[in-house]
């Protein structure tokens with residue numbers, strides 16, 4: 187009850203969902219059904235991730251078209267530039283434009299797994315941003331990735347901030363962060379980025395906790411810290427997925443409350459992992475769920491759009 191009470195007093199936050207491209211046609215169909223259901227939760231936008239090269243990139247474009255033009259969801263397309271010659275970037279942007287999509291998360295992408303040099307025409311995300319702005323002016327809102335706990339390829343916190351500033355100066359107008367659970371570190375990081383003159387919205391990436399094993403695996407992969415109080419609460423119940431999800435929901439909802447109360451954040455971006463339940467449980471805990479019927483759904487503009495144009 188105490189928690190419900192404190193959530194009720196929270197300033198209203200908006201939210202969005204990230205989906206990745208499934209590998210099979212059945213997976214794609216299942217995801218469309220899920221997106222259709224999650225539309226009723228009234229997210230401000232949904233993201234579709236990008237996999238460089240081949241069928242999966244084309245599928246990103248197809249899914250952006252379906253989400254934006256058929257399901258009526260404001261959609262943000264991820265686009266990476268590793269191993270992407272400019273002709274492929276042009277094709278991806280053109281298809282996004284023709285789908286009615288107005289939001290791109292501009293990324294470099296991970297380096298080729300075999301250690302070879304990227305064959306793409308752009309080296310860093312900032313080069314892709316400069317290119318999109320030159321070609322499309324203000325048509326697209328452009329988001330960039332940021333890493334409150336550092337990036338695996340760069341150990342200097344100051345240099346990471348410098349590179350983030352370069353991306354913003356190149357024309358980005360919102361920031362989406364890597365997943366994290368260390369709120370104090372995040373708040374400290376926000377204050378640093380405001381001090382160096384980055385004033386665009388910061389959207390925290392929230393990863394719900396579904397199982398103990400996936401929590402540990404993803405934190406290791408992303409090189410982020412799991413706070414001790416998370417481990418203390420979850421370790422004794424780690425073999426009971428139901429209990430982990432319940433406790434994980436409480437912990438992540440509490441973290442979201444602190445983020446909103448910090449004043450740096452008024453929007454939460456959920457890494458859904460193409461699943462529904464864990465994200466919905468957190469939204470319910472935060473009192474952010476207001477199911478609306480399809481006819482009542484209003485596709486609002488991105489919260490930061492009016493400040494750009």
Ligand code: FAD
Pocket residue numbers: 234235236237238264265266291292293294295296297309310311312330331332337338339340345346349352353362363364365391
């Ligand atoms: P950049 O900002 O270009 O940085 C890449 C590296 O180069 C960093 O180590 C940075 O410190 C360094 N650097 C940047 N500028 C300079 C410079 N001027 N001089 C020297 N070094 C520099 N990957 C996918 O493949 N598909 C996705 O859909 C996807 N979505 C993502 C969404 C989010 C929110 C996040 C946080 C990550 C996502 N990623 C995705 C992963 C991302 O592509 C990788 O983390 C990648 O390694 C870095 O991408 P970036 O856009 O941050 O690159």
